[in-house]
Every structure is written in C-alpha cells, then in structure tokens.
Amino acid sequence: MPESFLFATWAGGGAVPPVLSIARALRERGHDVRVLADTSLHEEVAAVGAEPIAWTTAPQGDAGDPAKDVIKDFETRTPLGAFARLRDRIVCGPAADYARDTLAELRARPADVLVAEHMLLGALTAGEAAGIPVASLVTTLYPFPTPGAPPPGPGFAPATGAPGRLRDRAVTALMLKPWEKGLPALNAARVASGLPAVDSVVGAFDRVDRLLVLSPRALDYPGRRFPDHVRHVGPRLDDPAWAAELELPAGDAPLVLVGLSSSFMKQHPLLERIAEALGTLPVRGLLTTGPAVDPATVRAPGNVLVTAAAPHSAALRHAAVTVTHAGHGTAVKSLAAGVPLVCVPLGRDQVEVARHVEVAGAGITVRKTASAGVIAQAVARVLREPSYRREARRLAAEIAAETATDRAVAELEALAVRATVRD
Numbered sequence: 001m002p003e004s005f006l007f008a009t010w011a012g013g014g015a016v017p018p019v020l021s022i023a024r025a026l027r028e029r030g031h032d033v034r035v036l037a038d039t040s041l042h043e044e045v046a047a048v049g050a051e052p053i054a055w056t057t058a059p060q061g062d063a064g065d066p067a068k069d070v071i072k073d074f075e076t077r078t079p080l081g082a083f084a085r086l087r088d089r090i091v092c093g094p095a096a097d098y099a100r101d102t103l104a105e106l107r108a109r110p111a112d113v114l115v116a117e118h119m120l121l122g123a124l125t126a127g128e129a130a131g132i133p134v135a136s137l138v139t140t141l142y143p144f145p146t147p148g149a150p151p152p153g154p155g156f157a158p159a160t161g162a163p164g165r166l167r168d169r170a171v172t173a174l175m176l177k178p179w180e181k182g183l184p185a186l187n188a189a190r191v192a193s194g195l196p197a198v199d200s201v202v203g204a205f206d207r208v209d210r211l212l213v214l215s216p217r218a219l220d221y222p223g224r225r226f227p228d229h230v231r232h233v234g235p236r237l238d239d240p241a242w243a244a245e246l247e248l249p250a251g252d253a254p255l256v257l258v259g260l261s262s263s264f265m266k267q268h269p270l271l272e273r274i275a276e277a278l279g280t281l282p283v284r285g286l287l288t289t290g291p292a293v294d295p296a297t298v299r300a301p302g303n304v305l306v307t308a309a310a311p312h313s314a315a316l317r318h319a320a321v322t323v324t325h326a327g328h329g330t331a332v333k334s335l336a337a338g339v340p341l342v343c344v345p346l347g348r349d350q351v352e353v354a355r356h357v358e359v360a361g362a363g364i365t366v367r368k369t370a371s372a373g374v375i376a377q378a379v380a381r382v383l384r385e386p387s388y389r390r391e392a393r394r395l396a397a398e399i400a401a402e403t404a405t406d407r408a409v410a411e412l413e414a415l416a417v418r419a420t421v422r423d
Contacts, residue, residue, distance in 0.1 A: 003416035006111035007035040008102055008123035013063040013263030014329045015139040018214045019117055021236035024048035025409045047241035058097040063263035064291030074266050082347055091119050092182025095189035098122025106130045112416045121204055122189050128207055129193035133415040135210040140328040140349045141220055142213050145172045148223035155351035158221055176202055209415055212408055218398035219356050233407035235332045239311040246314045249284040249305040254320035256285045259330045264292040265346045274323055275300035277375035286315055321382050326354040338396035340388035342378045344368055361391035
C-alpha cells in the first residue's frame with residue numbers, strides 16, 4: 001500500500017545525496033515522497049522523482065557557493081568555532097523556523113512519516129508535535145558519545161587503558177557542554193510547537209522513533225554500544241544527480257581518484273598540491289573538483305585530468321587509490337569498491353572518518369597542510385604496501401553484506417505501517 005513520506009533536509013553538501021537516495025528508493029516502491037529543502041536542491045530532489053517543497057521561513061543556502069552558504073564554517077579558525085556556526089545557524093538557532101515550516105506542510109498535506117536529516121532539530125520537533133512517526137538520518141558515523149568508543153569528533157584512537165578511559169570521560173564532558181548554548185532557542189521552538197521544554201540539546205536528538213545511521217557498521221568500532229532506537233542500515237552508494245559522464249585519463253598506469261568536498265572548504269590550494277604530487281608519480285590522476293571549485297582554475301600536470309564531476313562509483317572500478325578529504329560519502333564509496341585511501345581531512349566529521357579508516361588498516365592520513373612531497377609519499381606507500389588494499393577489500397565484503405537489502409527503506413516502511421495501524 002503506498003504511504004506518504006515527508007523528508008526534510010538542507011544544503012549540507014555531502015549529506016544531501018544519501019538522504020535523496022532513500023527518497024528515490026521509496027518513490028521507486030510507489031510511495032508518495034515530498035522533500036522540504038533549500039531551493040538550491042530542488043533540481044536534485046526532482047531528479048530522484050520526489051516533489052520539492054521550499055522552506056518559507058527557514059534558512060536558504062547553497063553549499064556550492066561560498067557567498068550563499070548558510071554556515072560559512074570556512075570563515076572560522078577553530079573546530080569549536082565551526083561547531084558554533086552549525087549549532088547557531090542550522091541546529092538550534094533557526095529551530096523555530098524549521099519547525100514552523102514543517103508543521104505548516106504537515107497540516108496542509110499530512111504525511112504518514114517524517115524523515116529528517118538529523119541536524120534539523122526544528123523539523124524533528126515538528127514531527128513530534130504532529131504526533132506522527134519520526135525518523136532521523138545520520139549520514140556519517142554515529143556522532144554522539146557512546147560506551148565502548150572514544151568520544152567522536154577529535155579522531156582519537158580507541159582507549160587501551162585507564163589513562164585513555166579518563167581522557168574519554170573528560171573530553172566527552174567538554175564536547176557536550178557547547179551544545180547547551182543552543183538550548184534556549186531549541187526550547188523556544190518546542191514551546192511554540194506546543195511541546196514541553198527539554199533539559200538537553202543532545203537529548204533532543206533521541207526524541208525520534210528511529211535514528212538511521214547511513215554508515216557501515218563495519219567501519220565503526222566493534223565495541224561501541226548504541227541506544228535501542230539506533231539502527232545501522234548501511235551506506236547509500238548512489239552518485240549525486242550532478243555527477244557527469246565518466247572520462248578517464250589516457251594510459252594504463254594505476255589510477256588515483258581525487259575527490260575533496262562538494263562544498264566550499266578553501267580546498268583549492270590543496271587540490272593543486274595533490275595534482276603536483278601525482279605529477280611526480282607513475283600514475284594517472286582523475287581529479288574531481290566538485291561544484292565549489294572551477295576545474296579550469298586548478299593547475300595540474302599532464303598525467304592528471306581535472307574535471308568538475310565524475311561518477312565516483314564508476315571511476316572506482318578502475319582506481320588503485322583514492323585521495324580524499326575523508327568526507328564520509330567518498331570514503332565509504334571507495335571502501336565499498338575495495339579501494340584504499342589517502343585521507344587529508346579538512347574539518348567537520350572528516351578527522352573522525354579518517355581515524356576509522358586508519359584503525360581499519362584501509363588507508364593513511366596526512367595533514368591538510370602537507371606538502372606535495374608528503375602527499376606523494378603517502379600515495380606511493382598505499383600503492384606499494386598490499387595490506388591497505390587487502391583491508392579495503394575486507395571492508396568491501398562487509399559493506400556488500402550490509403547493503404544486500406535496503407534496510408533504510410524497510411525501517412521507514414515499518415514506521416508507516418505503525419502509523420496506519422495507530423490510525
């Protein structure tokens with residue numbers, strides 16, 4: 001029986017394709033799917049067969065255009081400053097606006113289930129106020145502290161003794177405290193929606209029926225223990241709608257795929273250092289700049305083809321190594337193809353993703369300030385040492401098992417059935 005799903009997302013760069021991948025899968029199964037989203041995303045929404053709905057009072061942005069980016073975390077100097085931008089400009093600050101817009105859409109056209117990108121606490125608040133089943137989507141590794149793992153974010157290796165466990169407790173407390181500056185704005189949104197105030201922003205993320213983690217369980221630490229409402233449903237491996245046709249550089253040397261952020265993160269100098277590094281090696285390079293960088297502005301040697309976009313899923317069938325900022329999407333697609341990584345994290349969740357890749361033995365990390373020579377040495381090492389490809393292939397097998405069925409769709413359809421039975 002066809003059900004009605006209302007999605008809510010924002011112009012969050014790499015977080016968008018996984019959300020829309022689920023919307024596409026639900027449409028292909030005959031369900032009605034609408035997506036509340038920034039107008040900059042409406043072509044992508046329509047491309048997956050869903051109906052785009054514009055935010056009316058909530059922020060409108062375009063992650064590919066630094067002038068229109070809502071968060072502008074590239075202007076900040078520290079990870080805490082970048083976090084504050086996310087909290088104040090997406091998660092908590094405009095929560096009342098996101099809640100108002102979402103409730104208005106639900107009242108005009110009711111839905112069986114609300115599905116929101118997990119950072120949109122305002123949209124999740126609206127679903128709670130409407131009394132319908134609510135699912136949130138985490139498009140990276142589970143981002144909140146849990147037993148059995150170091151606090152996520154700083155990229156710590158798992159603790160191995162009492163000093164490490166003490167470190168974890170202390171850092172967890174420090175990481176949770178900045179969230180509470182957003183509590184007044186969140187509670188204002190809740191009260192305006194007819195809900196009681198809460199005493200914790202982090203606790204508000206758990207006020208959902210299901211939290212679906214679109215990341216391989218195999219990439220996370222085996223000892224982590226998650227709340228009962230959390231489900232690991234496997235990654236989404238679709239390419240974004242804006243990916244172009246595949247063009248490979250000439251020759252038969254090992255192919256190195258390069259992909260940094262799809263949003264603006266001041267990555268232009270790093271792209272050129274990576275291109276310079278590949279020019280010193282007996283390889284072919286396919287360097288994809290993404291929407292935020294004009295490929296014509298990137299200087300590259302003759303063995304490196306620079307293009308705005310390419311379908312990474314197809315390119316990875318030919319690749320020997322991926323050089324990436326360790327954005328979750330690029331990293332996981334590479335691992336799903338059995339391709340090891342050189343990670344150059346720029347910020348956000350990327351330090352954490354890079355650490356998990358290293359702990360899994362499927363790649364190595366260099367600093368974002370690394371010289372072309374250091375980057376070249378890292379690529380050469382991953383090409384030379386077979387252990388990296390062996391571990392990447394191990395993860396590929398585990399990811400294939402996790403994605404053999406569409407667990408995300410199954411979870412959402414189960415919520416819709418619950419709503420129907422309740423009605």
